[in-house]
Amino acid sequence: MTRRVVLALAVAVCTVAGACTAGPSNRPPVVENDGPLPPVAPVTGPPATPPLPPLEEPRDSAVEWKDCATDVQERLGGQPVPANVQFSCGRVSTALDAPELPGRGIARINLLKAGTGPVPLVVLNDIDGEPGSLYALRLAETLPPELLQRFSLIGVDRRGSGLSDPVRCIPSEVRDELISFDPAEESVEPLLDAARQAGQQCGITLEDDQGAFDSWRTAGDLDEIRSQLGLNKLNALARGEGSQVLGAYAVRFTDKVGRFVLDGAPDPSPDVASVHEAQAAGGEAALTAFSADCAQRGCVLGGDAKTVVAGLLDQLRGDAQAALSPGLAMHAVASGLAQRKRWPELADAIAAARSGDGARLAAFTAPLVVDDRLSPTRLDGGIATKCNDTTVRLSADQIDAISRDLRGRHPVFGGFVTQQLAWCSPWPVPTQALPPLSKPGVPPVLLVSTAGDPVTSEQGTARAAEQLPSGVRIGWQGAGHGAVGASTCVSEKVRDFLIDAKIPNDGTLCPA
Template identity: 30%
Template sequence: MDPRRLLQPSAVALATLGLLVSGCTDGGASSMASAAASGSSASSPSAKELQPYYGQRLSWRACGVPGFECATLRAPLDYADPGGEQIKLAVSRVKATGPGKRLGSLLVNPGGPGGSAVGYLQQYAGIGYPAPVRARYDMVAVDPRGVARSEPVQCLTGPQMDAYTQVDQTPDDPRETDRLTTAFKDFAAGCKTRSARVLPHVSTVETARDMDILRGVLGDRRLNYVGASYGTFLGATYAELFPDRAGRLVLDGAMDPSLPTAELNRDQTAGFETAFRAFAADCVARPDCPLGTGTPAQAATRLKTFFAELDRRPVATGEARPLGEALATTGVLAAMYDEGAWPRLRDALAQAMRGDGAALLGLADSYYERDADGSYSNLMYANAAVNCLDQPPAYRTTEAVAKAAPSFEKASPVFGKGLAWASLSCAYWPVKATGSPHRITAEGAPPIVVVGTTRDPATPYKWARSLASQLSSGTLLTYDGDGHTAYGRGSDCIDTAINTYLLDGTAPTPGKRCT
């Protein structure tokens, strides 16, 4: 369980839970914000140093889903040494279907950090985005450095990850605290052992620079982009670095880049509590609710009691991994990302309370992207690597976490303690953070649409309000509803507003609100 795992559910995840032309090849420093402004210690390379990358040609080939093409993009491993080692990044596209004049490329990113943009494109965005958008844009994705097909960060074996996900994250005594800190240390050590080459070079700033190389190679004068969840931070960072190259940017399920890690984690804890209360209100109105038929607060107490029971005595799942408190909590959190998962969560909780934890374990496995054969995607490894590089640790000692835990429990009586202790994970990271919290204004960028959902569990609505106010050209679009992100999730009002912006550049009226 990681409080900063911010991922828009893909079509596959939604199904699992029941429930992303003239060339311009100038590279350089003239349009880059300073390293200090971006929160990165890396120096800005010159246009001349980057010219070999902006001048490369992609060799497209058929791949994956019919109609999609794939290629490999080269970028500097270290932007402070662009003439040194290179990193290879996986790119995919599906061409505009027509009719209508082609508007260029539309880059998509589903979030994470650690979510595969190529997988999101091929499984959802490239076939599921509104037809008028796909008609006018080539839909494009690049797996960020360290993610999926782009030299992925690796940390643990499948059995090691199984053990890691079962470690108690609500320690009750010094022995349990030591066991948890040892798990964090072993996770970090595994990443260092298996991924030492890429680990220092997977920051959001570096990925944003990769995106600009891709923009130039594709021949687009400006970058058009839809980023969800963590992808909003990536898109805002791009606008900060390259405001004169920013095109039509949609930042859906926004993060607030100005907040320190501890505050981000506490806000997200409150976001999950808000989402759970919405689930609980729906559940207790049903006669078969496994959390009773009282109030949402009583349902929360019942769930917390159940978690405590699992902490003492896990239940069987039909396989070697029993369902303890850690996995059960992750399973519940996974279902908070989309209200379409609520029926499955009700059933899973009911079964687990009867002694069969298989369904709730399945929800946790979906969150961790664990396959039936016991293997994991690299989502959680990349997630930690990017998060721990982008900002200093929330807390550095167990004493600091213990002191902060009551504020987390106030934010969420159900999830607060576990999410407070999860905030310690970056304390043992083998690479020093290169970023820091800061406001992003992106002076000079054209209108940027920031989308916020009022009961979003992973990216609380107030983050969207804050980012929209920070951006000099930010426009807030509000979805009054449940779930994580808003575009393409059933609101005609949201989809029409974003489609209009993407197709003709007209941003929504300030303060526009949809249901």
């Protein structure tokens, strides 16, 4: 259509509709030209965020699912298997891809499918937490029914954990030393000695494979799982440090990202002191919430459980014959605070420890140190992955300085949160750090923060959301590690996001 015709149509529209006004005009005279329009200069600025991809049902899946009820029952430690959730297990083989042997080797990844929904939703957990397969099974009990009608949860035991060729390289007595170290000690040098033994033995045991356990390569495992499930896009939900894997996936496989939920993302800040200060604050907030819960329930610890916990640690420090060390007790308390459903059990265990029976409290740390066929130690794979994911290596003096500062502001958690800095100090520094989350072209990603999260702090998740261009954060004002399944409000927002592509307003708050 020529400009002459367009002008005539415009006049006709004004005549019929009476919507145009006449009067003097400062516009330049119209130049009639039948040629092509001149090119328009491109608009500069950040690229637009693509929309959430539509949900797709898989093509032919290459994963063979088998009954695994007996093994799962044993892995749950005698706890009942969810009666209302159908589940089965499978395996996927991927490239181990160690730095010294790129593209070579085999990693066998264990999967558990919970529910019968037609759309697969991959589920990850912290590397040193409950294996993703079991976490997905428990999560299925707590999610809105509509989610399980639309999705089946595909729990993934991350490489080096659970039943995915677990890492076993730290001698049992060294594991005990690592988690028994008292966070109130002025110097971490004894802890560094244990960490050196752990790192040396892992280097001998794992050899060239030592650097193969990290979030970047785990993201490659997820893409192989996506492919074998018969999907063009990966839909996934990760809790805590597992969110780091989805961040790496978004950078590495941007065009394969579907609908991602990050429930408590790790802090991406390069400021080590700030990261650990936020984590210590999250632990103290969780302890305060636990104390308030105790008071409300009338639990055995009375109205100030926070003071009772601090008193127990001092009691154990003053009793050289106690079977329970203050370091072990601190790991147990931190583990119990992360598991909101186990708070009544934690309160009873703390009360028993005050009376000299530390066995019930020590049971909270058993998954870190106990190692058997179906329940391998979570500590070894956790240290390997976390240390491979960071290039930060600090001296004893530097760690001591951070610990002293944090103990002054956060008496219970200040010295505790810095211990992993010592664990990684002797570990080989990876040749390449994890990339930042700031890659454009990723569809909207839903991040969930928890006010009193002792593992991945609210402040850290907020900083991750700021770094991710398409990140949208909602906050739960409760406590514990992770909000999905724990907060009805959060679970509803996640349901709306995953099923209906409804993106909540950034900064939405859900009450405790």
